[in-house]
Amino acid sequence: MADPALYLKGGVIPERDNEHYIIRLRIPAGLLGVEALGGIAIIAKKYGIITTHLTTRQTIELLHVGPEMLDKLLADLEKNGTPIGAERNEVVNVTSCLGTNNCKYAVIDSVSLAKKLDKKHFGKEMPVKVRIAISACPNGCTSERLNEIGVTGLRRPVRNEGLCTGCGTCRHYCREHAIIIENGKLRLNQEDCMLCGFCIHACHFQYINFEDALYLITLGGRRGRHPKIGRTFYIAKSENDVVEIAEKIIYWISRSIASDQMLPEQLTNEEFTEFREKVMKSLKPLGIEGMDPTNAYCLQN
Numbered sequence: 001m002a003d004p005a006l007y008l009k010g011g012v013i014p015e016r017d018n019e020h021y022i023i024r025l026r027i028p029a030g031l032l033g034v035e036a037l038g039g040i041a042i043i044a045k046k047y048g049i050i051t052t053h054l055t056t057r058q059t060i061e062l063l064h065v066g067p068e069m070l071d072k073l074l075a076d077l078e079k080n081g082t083p084i085g086a087e088r089n090e091v092v093n094v095t096s097c098l099g100t101n102n103c104k105y106a107v108i109d110s111v112s113l114a115k116k117l118d119k120k121h122f123g124k125e126m127p128v129k130v131r132i133a134i135s136a137c138p139n140g141c142t143s144e145r146l147n148e149i150g151v152t153g154l155r156r157p158v159r160n161e162g163l164c165t166g167c168g169t170c171r172h173y174c175r176e177h178a179i180i181i182e183n184g185k186l187r188l189n190q191e192d193c194m195l196c197g198f199c200i201h202a203c204h205f206q207y208i209n210f211e212d213a214l215y216l217i218t219l220g221g222r223r224g225r226h227p228k229i230g231r232t233f234y235i236a237k238s239e240n241d242v243v244e245i246a247e248k249i250i251y252w253i254s255r256s257i258a259s260d261q262m263l264p265e266q267l268t269n270e271e272f273t274e275f276r277e278k279v280m281k282s283l284k285p286l287g288i289e290g291m292d293p294t295n296a297y298c299l300q301n
């Protein structure tokens with residue numbers, strides 16, 4: 001019989017028949033080397049597991065696992081570098097898109113950030129489930145704003161007015177129609193600009209420069225029965241700032257949130273504003289010129 005403590009782990013999930021278990025793995029950012037991937041297949045075969053499942057949170061589950069094999073199976077998975085995951089009131093698998101390593105649209109290294117957040121917070125016991133997701137641009141491939149904590153990479157374009165030929169290629173590329181013609185000249189309509197930075201690549205003359213990447217942090221999103229979009233919490237200037245703010249958010253959740261409802265249901269406007277102001281005061285001023293950090297997509301001229 002397996003060690004009873006194993007059943008308390010978040011990655012050991014009872015199946016419908018109440019006799020078998022689903023074993024969910026920890027795979028930060030959903031990235032897995034081919035050796036580890038092959039290792040999972042070898043381990044599964046060794047224990048007679050015939051089916052795996054790919055989850056929406058970028059992990060793998062081994063299905064229909066008998067209790068008698070739990071001890072040894074989990075030890076083998078640990079050795080393979082794919083240990084048991086989490087799914088209870090904990091910080092669960094941190095998800096990320098491919099980011100600057102692979103995706104041409106990426107403006108931040110979402111994988112590096114995901115790994116840092118995973119290392120610091122994965123599996124922490126919390127009063128509520130805490131999901132963290134990161135997308136390296138506003139395309140939002142990880143649906144990050146539907147997570148308790150979401151991070152989106154942003155980039156602000158800066159067109160060189162003096163050199164611009166007015167060819168209009170960048171205008172054509174902007175999906176938000178944020179580049180408009182006014183008095184015969186192109187102008188960026190700041191309110192419509194999503195800060196995706198795609199227009200930067202559209203200019204063959206490279207007359208559109210860009211500022212350093214920014215990190216939009218959202219709080220209180222969720223999927224499930226009552227989906228909610230997370231509210232803009234802050235715009236950070238660096239990966240380390242995001243790590244610092246995430247730490248404060250996770251600490252605050254652990255101290256201030258009850259366990260009877262999900263976080264978004266408990267996060268009233270007053271609480272959100274009060275907590276946000278408290279965090280803002282405790283941070284060194286990040287001062288992003290021309291930007292209201294409460295509204296990511298609204299830049300002041």
Ligand code: SF4
Pocket residue numbers: 097098099103104105106107135136137138139140141142
């Ligand atoms: S969110 Fe953006 S950067 Fe990330 S994979 Fe999607 S398109 Fe690429």
Ligand code: SF4
Pocket residue numbers: 155156157173174175176177178179188192193194195196197198199200
């Ligand atoms: S950054 Fe994106 S939304 Fe803004 S103007 Fe360029 S293409 Fe349009």
Ligand code: SF4
Pocket residue numbers: 159160163164165166167168169170171186202203204205206207208
């Ligand atoms: S693509 Fe370049 S040159 Fe053409 S309008 Fe845009 S910024 Fe100007």
